[in-house]
Amino acid sequence: MWVALGVVGVLLFCGMPAGLVAVLIARTPEVVGLPGTVASATPARSPEAGDSIEMTAAWLGERIDVLLAQQAQALLRGDEQGFLAVADPTSPAAADLKRQFNVLRAMKVAAWDPSRNGPPAQMTNNTTEWRVLVTIEHCFVVPECRPGPVTIGTRWADRGPQPRLVAVEPSMSGVEGPRPWEVTDLAVAVGARTVVAVPQSVRSQLPDLLKTAEQAATVADRYAVDGSPPDVYRIFYALKPEWDRWYGGGRPVWTGGYAVGIGGGRFDVVLNSDGLHRTAIDDLLRHEMTHAASLPERGHASTGNWWLVEGIAEYAGAGGRPVKEYERLPDVVRLLGVRSGGWNGRLESLEPPTSSEDWRVSGSYGVGYLAARYLADRFSEERLLAFFKAVVHDGRAEADASREVFGVEWSTLHEECVAYLRTAR
Template sequence: MGDQRPGGRRRRADHRRHHPALRGKLPGLLAQAEAAAKVADGYAVTGSPPDRYRIFYAGRTEWQRWYGGERPEWTGGYAVTVGGGHHEVVLNAEGLTNSGTDDLLRHELTHAASLPERGYPGKLTWWLVEGLAEFAGAGGQAVDRYEGVADVRKMVRGGWDGKLEGVNPADDAPAERVAGSYGIGYLAVRHLVDRYGPLRLLTFFKTVVHDGRTLDVASEKAFGEQWSTLHDECVAYVRATAG
């Protein structure tokens, strides 16, 4: 969330040094990471998936010490750029459930596959970066199965200003506000994929996140539509889905 969230050929995912108490969970975690890596490969917007997804499974103490740490309390995991075009994923072992781990791995490995070498692009496109990762994390499930819809509903009814830019949660935001923000990003990306297909969405993402162009330019290029129009359609879809 914030590139973070509440890896016949050689193995694609591996783990880093870990707390001894967590060692017994590593075989299962590796199997889950292998499955998530196959999903994340589909979001390599430059066409070249990472050669390997590197994952650090952190216990309580290690979570505070690992580079890229000092994250908001609500963070379940994050992807951090380590140079050379590589991103490493750190998972917070505290409170992770087996089913939640699958979603989290797909989310974070998609960050590793899709983000540019320089790392996270900034807050204005937070909804797009996190929305793509949430879309991957959802694993193709029906939109009404997405667990954050109830939190989106609370946020929409609680006075959300209807803008995707700036929807990112504050570091001290309560859990339901965080979930609502991620859910809005997910639903906006979901609408664009449903309407235009995944390849055009990835063109849009690459133009904004990798090439540094504006949302207006990217929208015209990928979708042939003005962004102001599509933004309003995405927001309408968020509101309609939230109910």
């Protein structure tokens, strides 16, 4: 059974169960203030009867900053009780934080830096609770990484000397989530180049997945055309409930996996367990991890270059097998033989509609692979990657890039690629 390899996220996608906790790394409790503002030298005074909502919000904001700073320090030193101390122990947040602490520590959280997106806002249906948006910069495994942001909502109760966290909301905006570590109890394995996480119910699969991911990383690293492979690849294996929820769900039914941009130049890889045979996992990992290694920071937004983006990933995914052993060849033949409603023979229009049948999707990926394979076999893999960099990273027109990299007019080379497709067997 073939697996459709998910379209990589574009600018926003290329694509926290109950609640991620907002915590602060290496920020002293004395340093407070709102993002983008200068912290006040004079702390807000404790609210009194008759004070404005703004006065109360300023005081709460400063208290919350202190609590988050303390919680961050607890997370990074592995102090579970200190991490949970921010929450009302009778609230849903307490159970969520306990689960998240275990997952974050297992994933080797190395940096975690939240900042408030404005002052607390009083809830209209409960005047003792306040909502705070928090943007979190974070890293796993590598402390000095360039962090990627995620924004969540938190709710705090003002019913005593200190506010207490009572609820956390999954991040919901396109680039953000919910991310797997926000909403799922994950089992985690960490290797030299990868972090692999799965739902606890399938934790027995972790050793094999980690071994395969580590092997795939050695391949994907070769396709970092900017010379900077990912510091670590993060791979999440989804069962049906997780697939429908992580990163907003909603992928085309034929998607077997995808790489989603999460900011900071990083991409998370998600695998769809539904219908995924064990024999296909290595190809799928090489494909998606190559997206994570090869794509520019902004992701990929041009549908006209879909054939090249997916062709490179399929080329890596094929693992150097002979063309005659490529499993999508029958679908390529079928796609080339369709006289109406199929493909018009132009690489820039190869991307399949989301409603396409499986064979149409498979054939499109196959055409991308064969075109990339033709360029690599004729000119070398090194020049194929130079062409990819010029077009996908630098935004050069294919005509200009072809003349510079291959020394051949693109119009001529395109026709030769298509002619090769029709002979590949």
